[in-house]
Amino acid sequence: xxxxxxxILNNTPDNCKLGEFVLIMDRKADASFLVHHFLSFYLRAGCxxxxxxLVQSFSHYSAVSxxxxxxxxxxxxxxxxxxxxxxxxxxxxxxxxxxxxxxPTLDFFRPQCLDLRGLFEFVLSSLSPPGGTGGEGDTGSGxxxxxxxxxxxxxxxxxxxxxxxxxxxxxxxxxxxICHELKGSSVMLVRCEEEEEEDEGDEEGSEMLQRGLxxxxxxxxxxxxxxxxxxxxxxxxxxxxxxxxxxxxQQNQKKVFQYKVQDKxxxxxxxxxxxxxx
Amino acid sequence: xxPDMRQMAKCHTFYLPEQSPDxxxxxxxxxxxxxxxxxxxQRVIHQQGFDGSAPQSKMRNVLRLGLHSLGxxxxxxxxxxxxxxxxxxxxxxxxxxxxxxxxxxxxxxMVTVPSHLIQSRVLMGRITRLSDTAIALExxxxxxxxxxxxxxDYHGLLQVHQVxxxxxxxxxxxxxxxxxxxxxxxQFTIERLHLPPDLSDTVSxxxxxxLAAGCGSTATGNxxxxx
Numbered sequence: 001x002x003x004x005x006x007x008i009l010n011n012t013p014d015n016c017k018l019g020e021f022v023l024i025m026d027r028k029a030d031a032s033f034l035v036h037h038f039l040s041f042y043l044r045a046g047c048x049x050x051x052x053x054l055v056q057s058f059s060h061y062s063a064v065s066x067x068x069x070x071x072x073x074x075x076x077x078x079x080x081x082x083x084x085x086x087x088x089x090x091x092x093x094x095x096x097x098x099x100x101x102x103x104p105t106l107d108f109f110r111p112q113c114l115d116l117r118g119l120f121e122f123v124l125s126s127l128s129p130p131g132g133t134g135g136e137g138d139t140g141s142g143x144x145x146x147x148x149x150x151x152x153x154x155x156x157x158x159x160x161x162x163x164x165x166x167x168x169x170x171x172x173x174x175x176x177x178i179c180h181e182l183k184g185s186s187v188m189l190v191r192c193e194e195e196e197e198e199d200e201g202d203e204e205g206s207e208m209l210q211r212g213l214x215x216x217x218x219x220x221x222x223x224x225x226x227x228x229x230x231x232x233x234x235x236x237x238x239x240x241x242x243x244x245x246x247x248x249x250q251q252n253q254k255k256v257f258q259y260k261v262q263d264k265x266x267x268x269x270x271x272x273x274x275x276x277x278x
Numbered sequence: 279x280x281p282d283m284r285q286m287a288k289c290h291t292f293y294l295p296e297q298s299p300d301x302x303x304x305x306x307x308x309x310x311x312x313x314x315x316x317x318x319x320q321r322v323i324h325q326q327g328f329d330g331s332a333p334q335s336k337m338r339n340v341l342r343l344g345l346h347s348l349g350x351x352x353x354x355x356x357x358x359x360x361x362x363x364x365x366x367x368x369x370x371x372x373x374x375x376x377x378x379x380x381x382x383x384x385x386x387x388m389v390t391v392p393s394h395l396i397q398s399r400v401l402m403g404r405i406t407r408l409s410d411t412a413i414a415l416e417x418x419x420x421x422x423x424x425x426x427x428x429x430x431d432y433h434g435l436l437q438v439h440q441v442x443x444x445x446x447x448x449x450x451x452x453x454x455x456x457x458x459x460x461x462x463x464x465q466f467t468i469e470r471l472h473l474p475p476d477l478s479d480t481v482s483x484x485x486x487x488x489l490a491a492g493c494g495s496t497a498t499g500n501x502x503x504x505x
Contacts, residue, residue, distance in 0.1 A: 030440075033447050055407075056444075057381045063445035087378040094307060094375045095320060109371075111307045159404045160374060161307060161367035193403030205400060230455045235448075261448040 001041040001068060004268045005034075008240065008257065009219070013045035018146050021175050022187040023217035025210055029236040031189060031223035033261045035152045036061070038187045040068040043075050047184070048145040050126040052119075054086035054156050067264045080145070082126040086156075108162050116162065116170040123149055124177055127184065147184035149174055154213075155191045155206045164205070168212045175216055188213065218243055226258075233276035234258050238268065288326075292318045294353065309365045311354045312372035319343065320379060329383040341385035348372075349405075350392050358395035370401075373408040410442035415459065432458040436468055 001013070011017055024034050039061065042049050053061055061083075062072040075081035084105070092101045093109040104118030127147035157167050171188060178184045190213060192206050214220060222239040242253040257268045269275075297314050306313050323329050328341045349357045349369045357363045373389075380387055393414065396402050406412045417434040418424045436457040443449040456471040 030443075036447060055377075060445050064447055067447065087374075087381050090375060091320075091378050091382075094371070094378075095317065096306075097317075109307060155404075156374070156407070159367065159370035159408060161371065191407055193400045232451050232453060235451075263447060266447070 001044060002037050002266045002268070005037055005266070006041070008255070008268060011041075013041060016042070016045040016047070016146075018183055018185055019179050020185040020219055021179050021217045022185065023213050023220045024187065024189045024223070025192055025220065026189075026223040027192045028225040029223045031191070031221070032056075032152065033266055034221060034223065035150065035187070035189050036064045036068060037266070039150055040065055040070040042148045042150070042185070042187075043070050043072075043080065046080075046145060047148045048080060048082075048127060049075070049148045049150060050082045050084075050123050052084045052086065052123070052149070052151045054084075054151070055153055057087055058083055058085050084122065108157060109160060111161060114163070115166045116157070120170055120173050123174060127178060127182065129182075147178055147182050149178050149184070149186045149188075151186075151188045153189035153191055155189075155209065158206055158209065164209050164212070167209055171213055171216060179218075214243075223259075233260060234274050235260050237271070290318075290322050307367065307371045308375070309354060309368040312368055315345075315353075316372060316375055316379070319376070323379060323383045323385060328385050338384070341383070343380075343385060343387035345387060345389045348389055348391050350395070357401075358392065358397075361397075370404050370408060373405065377408060406440055409440065410444065412440040413438050429458065432460045432469075432471075434459055435471070 006012055022038065024031050039049065039051060043065075051061070058072070065072045072081060072083070076083060086106075089101055089106055090109050092099045093106050103122070105122040107113040107118040108116055127149065129145075129147075154167055154171070158164065171186075174186050178186050190206060190210050192210050220239075220241040220243065222241070223236055224239075225236045226234060236259060238257050238259055240255045240257065256271060258271050258274060259266050259268045260274070292315055294311055294315075297311075297318075308316070323341060324331055326341065328339075347353070349355050351359065355363070355365070355369060357366070357369055376387060376389075379385070389409070391405060393402060414437040415434055416437065418426075418429055418432070419434075423429050436459045438452065438455045438457070441449055441452070454470055457468055458471045459466060459468045
């Protein structure tokens with residue numbers, strides 16, 4: 001996890017905030033480094049994590065997490081981490097002679113599938129406390145292992161033919177069940193293309209997905225490249241937006257930082273204060 | 279490439295018109311062409327042991343795949359020639375499945391896509407995100423850049439849209455992404471186009487003589503920047 005980002009977000013593994021729906025978006029940049037941050041953060045915080053790794057192999061996340069000081073293999077063995085490896089499992093559905101997967105989790109790879117119900121059931125069964133919601137003493141803030149869902153990334157589902165409506169429904173169900181009922185958190189990455197023109201197929205656009213999720217989220221991190229172009233020492237800019245939750249009616253707060261991703265972390269600094277510039 | 283090297287290399291080909299029509303899996307998420315291409319690739323990977331299923335003879339090697347003009351009508355795909363294509367997600371699903379095959383075997387793939395035919399930036403963005411590395415070649419021929427004195431020594435621009443970072447947070451970042459290429463009879467050269475603004479804190483404020491020497495190896499256009 002990135003310590004500078006923890007202080008910006010005012011969050012530590014020892015006392016991590018729950019009930020958050022974090023949305024990570026990127027445009028002309030790659031925000032996947034933030035996914036690694038949240039994965040190692042929540043594992044260190046002792047949360048039960050369900051990770052939907054749809055775009056990279058398990059060994060990729062494992063190698064990066066190792067550099068950040070967390071062992072995914074160990075977490076998986078302990079039962080703290082449930083990992084869905086989309087790339088590995090998809091071939092069973094997409095190739096006729098592959099091993100057929102049991103259960104409806106990967107049904108979204110089939111063209112007839114209209115929703116992500118199977119995937120949602122998988123997430124819920126991974127994160128629900130054993131013995132149902134009534135067991136294990138108190139649910140809610142007293143729960144020993146608060147559940148966290150991390151998705152990398154949601155927009156690849158659009159490339160696989162899932163409709164924007166189905167993805168928004170999935171996100172909504174996750175928020176309602178994981179963030180509100182189970183008092184956990186969700187982190188989702190959405191990758192946007194360049195500005196879409198008005199007449200391009202709106203139903204297919206990740207722009208519409210991004211707008212829908214912005215309404216649902218409690219914290220949004222928008223990553224983009226520098227408007228002045230490519231720079232070796234400043235990789236881009238992050239716009240952090242805290243969205244007030246319904247009950248609290250906080251004012252939306254917004255902060256902008258520039259960042260540079262390094263081998264074992266990322267540094268964040270106010271605009272114009274990169275060490276390369278000063 | 280020398281003829282001997284070409285003859286020694288083990289080569290498998292896939293020619294779509296020669297493939298027998300597949301009567302199974304009519305409900306596949308991909309078109310028939312991509313489906314049979316994927317099966318063919320998987321067969322080669324499995325039979326030649328690139329997925330670790332069988333011990334490879336002699337030395338361990340990497341399977342190199344070359345897929346040309348994906349998405350074009352050569353593959354029976356109308357993605358780039360119609361506003362509402364028949365299988366709008368066929369290509370992207372194929373690229374996802376190809377990524378899965380490559381990740382689980384000792385293979386690499388080089389795919390070309392006729393991006394000049396794509397109207398939709400959304401689709402181009404999705405294709406780029408489904409790859410690890412993405413580069414674009416922009417030719418000067420036929421455009422106003424052909425007569426621009428800055429570009430007179432080159433035939434086109436090479437744009438790096440995406441660099442891979444597998445198993446790490448960040449890979450080696452290039453100094454500049456302004457690259458141009460030139461074609462000679464037997465050579466394809468790529469050079470830096472401009473001297474980039476150097477914001478690195480490792481650069482020292484050198485004297486004029488050293489700076490001029492540093493410029494000598496880059497494009498001739500820099501004469502104008504010598505001050």
